[in-house]
Amino acid sequence: MPINSCTVYRLRGLVGAILDIASKLPAGRSLWFRGLSKAQHTLLPKLMRDGKGADEVFERERRLLTRFRQRSLAYWPAGYPQNDWEHLFAMQHYGMPTRLLDWSENLFVAAHFAMANPSKDDTCLPAVWCVDPVAWNRATPSLSELGDFVHVLTTADDEAESYRPESTKRKVKSPVALFGTHNSQRIVAQRGTFMIWGNDPRPLETFASEGSGILWKIEIAGGRNNLAEELAQLGFGETMVFPELPSLAGELSRSEGWRS
Incomplete structure (x- = not known):
């Protein structure tokens, strides 16, 4: 997959690059x-980050899904x-390992997560990746023959069936964009979207697909604290990402100068 990458300065540079x-x-x-x-991190779902092969990945998913189903019934x-x-x-x-990778339709949500959990290594810049999900799916080998009829998949689409956890069809290789x-x-709140993996456990950026102008990596210089302050100045706070009382309490405390 041809990757377009650049480095920008603070939030103004990020927004300008995305608009371009x-x-x-x-x-x-x-x-x-x-x-x-950390810009060095790869685009790979949690279930596939320990180097296991496809057969073991799907067996682990089957067991996790079964146990989750057994134990969660009382909570629904x-x-x-x-x-x-x-x-x-x-x-x-809820944080369990799956073949899903989270994305968002909102740039500021991604910027929030980019500046969260700061690295101890000050030389590591945060990054925002962006993808054209329609172009990605149209370049995916298993979908490319459908041409312009391909858009972002939904769980009701026939083309998504082979990605379903309990599907009896052979799992296809390439990740696809999915609502x-x-x-x-x-x-x-996070305008969440997803990419779901098939039976190839490589990171997203290593897949070879036809075409270019599909996947971009934007590293952000200028300091995480500055990025957080700029988001706050635009009215984008933690409750925009986590609409819960603990987030509200933290936002209000910080607005009054409380930092500890």
Whole structure:
């Protein structure tokens, strides 16, 4: 996959770079974003980060899904859907290893995560990745023959069936862009979207797909604290990402100068 990369200065540079990229997209298309606290980190789901092969990955997913289903029943409200897709997205939301990688339709959400969890190594810059999800899917070998009919998949699409956890079809190799279940306030607030892996455990940026102008990496210089302050000045606080009382308490405390 050809990767376009650059380094920008603070939030103004990030927004300018994204607007420049977006201006070259076809009409009606938009980008997805993912923020990383260290630019050196790769784009790989948690379930695939320890170098296991495809067979072991899917066996581990099967066991995790089964155990999650067995243990979580008492926590769900009455009538909540209990299928494998629903549980997979719930597992991702609550921090379990899955084949899903989180993205957002909101640049500032990605910027928030890029400046969170600062690295002890001051030389490590945060980064925001962005992808054109439609172009990515159209360049994916298993979908490319469908041409312009391909967009972002949903869990109801036939093309997504082979990625379903309990599918009996052979898992395809390449990751694809997928709209998931918004089954929590966090996912709604974060404008969450996903990419889901098949049976090839390589990072997203190593996949060889036709075309260019699909995946970008933007490193952000100028200091994490400055980035956080700029987001706050634009009215983007922690409650925009985590709409919960602890986040509100932290925001209000910081607004009054309390830092400890």
